[in-house]
Amino acid sequence: DTGVSQDPRHKITKRGQNVTFRCDPISEHNRLYWYRQTLGQGPEFLTYFQNEAQLEKSRLLSDRFSAERPKGSFSTLEIQRTEQGDSAMYLCASTRTRGRGNEQFFGPGTRLTVL
């Protein structure tokens, strides 16, 4: 069990560019979550997948954001036409579907800076 991994760990981009982040969950975890965290705040939910199906999206996920989990394994989060307000830590978490107490395992996050 190598834990949840995210790539890249840091990304600096210019406003208007597109960026893509990858998350590799713990193997056999069928649920995968994306959260966003700005400085001094707790993480905010963006979206989650059960296997390859995207089951819930937050209203924070504007039409510039798209997430995929094509084969029910890794997931990507793409932000198009980045804005300075997109600067944040993007966190991925995974879990097994095994009941109400199932804990989420978080990755180290990708820190995005939009100049």
Added chain:
Amino acid sequence: DAKTTQPNSMESNEEEPVHLPCNHSTISGTDYIHWYRQLPSQGPEYVIHGLTSNVNNRMASLAIAEDRKSSTLILHRATLRDAAVYYCILRGEYGNKLVFGAGTILRVKS
């Protein structure tokens, strides 16, 4: 999701117990109480969770009030590595996402 209230920050001495309070007066009967913590520059990590009874694990203990409107996370002997933001979260019976508040910043002094 029901709301939780935590102090903004707390301070503890190393090797002493720490009691981190959480109020959740609007908790429903099927809400579980979860605690996560986030060390500097890391993603959150699960600490403990409970429904009605007090719970213990290798990291901490969770004391739940009889009316379930409050709970306390107990670190029995704080170490410098316990300095983190601690989040108290209510999670519904079929809850999936975690709804984080601002949490409590715990500072541990040597």
